[in-house]
Amino acid sequence: MEVIRPEDIIEKLNLIPLENEGGFFKQTWASDLTYIRSGAFISSSERNPLGTAIYFLLVNSPEGFSALHTLPYPEIYHFYLGDSIKLSLFHKNGEVEQIIMGQDVLNGEHLQFTVPGDVIQGSRIVGGGKFALIGTTMTPGFIFDDLKTKSQEEMIIMYPEYKKLIMSLTRR
Numbered sequence: 001m002e003v004i005r006p007e008d009i010i011e012k013l014n015l016i017p018l019e020n021e022g023g024f025f026k027q028t029w030a031s032d033l034t035y036i037r038s039g040a041f042i043s044s045s046e047r048n049p050l051g052t053a054i055y056f057l058l059v060n061s062p063e064g065f066s067a068l069h070t071l072p073y074p075e076i077y078h079f080y081l082g083d084s085i086k087l088s089l090f091h092k093n094g095e096v097e098q099i100i101m102g103q104d105v106l107n108g109e110h111l112q113f114t115v116p117g118d119v120i121q122g123s124r125i126v127g128g129g130k131f132a133l134i135g136t137t138m139t140p141g142f143i144f145d146d147l148k149t150k151s152q153e154e155m156i157i158m159y160p161e162y163k164k165l166i167m168s169l170t171r172r
Contacts (some may be wrong), residue, residue, distance in 0.1 A: 004081070006059045006131040019099050020170075021067050022058075022151050029053040030141055048066040049141030058085060058132045060125045068150045068169045075115045076137045077101060083129025084109055088165060090120035090155070096162055100126065101134065120150055122169035 009015070015024035031050040058064055060083075068090070077087065084102030091097065101123075102109035115121050125132055136142075152170040156163050 006057060009057055009131070009133055013057075015055060015057055016170050018056070018086075020171075021069055021147065022063060022065050024057040024059075026055050027052060027142075028055060028135075031139075034141060048143055050140035051137065054135060054138045054142070055080075056134050056136060058123065058125055058134075060128070060130050063171075065124040065169055066122050067171050068120050068155060069165070070118055070120050070148045070150070071115075071138070071142070071154075073117045073138055073140050075108075075117075075121075075142075077113045077115065078135040078137070079103065079109075079111045080133040080135060082132040084126040084148035085123045085132045085134065087113065087115070087121065087123045088128050090116060090159055090162075090168060092118070094159070096159060096165070104128070120155070124168065 010024055014024055015026050017023075018025045030052045033050045034047040035050055036047055056066075058066065068088075079085075079101045081103075084100050084104070087099040087101055089097040089099065099113050100109045101111070101113060103111070105111060150170070152166060152172065155166040155170060159166060
C-alpha cells in the first residue's frame with residue numbers, strides 16, 4: 001500500500017489553511033436551506049445554512065494544532081484517517097475533558113464525537129503522529145463570524161491548573 005503524505009491530501013482535497021485556528025480545511029457541503037438569525041432587520045449576513053460539513057487536516061508541526069476556540073452550536077467530529085488526535089474540551093463549569101479520536105476503537109478511541117456548543121475546544125495530533133484527516137458537521141451551519149478564539153492569558157486565568165495544556169493549544 002502506498003504511503004499517504006499530508007501534502008498529497010492537501011492537493012487531492014483542495015484544502016486551504018484555516019487562518020487563526022490552524023490546520024487545513026475545505027467546506028464540502030452547505031445546506032441550500034437557510035435560517036434567519038435573530039433580529040428585526042434581515043441582511044444576507046443574517047442568513048445561515050441549516051447545516052455544513054468540512055474536511056479538516058492537522059499536520060504534526062509546531063503550528064500544527066487547532067487553537068482553542070468556541071462555536072455557538074454543536075460540532076460533530078468524524079475521524080477519517082491518519083494518526084490519533086487529542087481533542088481538549090474546556091467546559092464552563094471548570095471541567096476539562098480530553099477525548100482521543102482515532103481508529104483504535106477497541107481501546108477507547110472515538111471515530112465520532114460531538115462537542116457541545118459554547119465549549120472551548122482545541123486539538124493536536126497525539127505523540128509522534130504525522131497527520132490526521134477528520135471532518136466536522138454542524139447544524140445550524142458554520143459561518144466564520146461564529147468562530148471565537150481564546151487568548152492564552154484569558155484561558156490561564158480561567159483554568160490555571162491547565163496552563164501547560166493551554167500554552168500548547170494557543171498562539172501568541
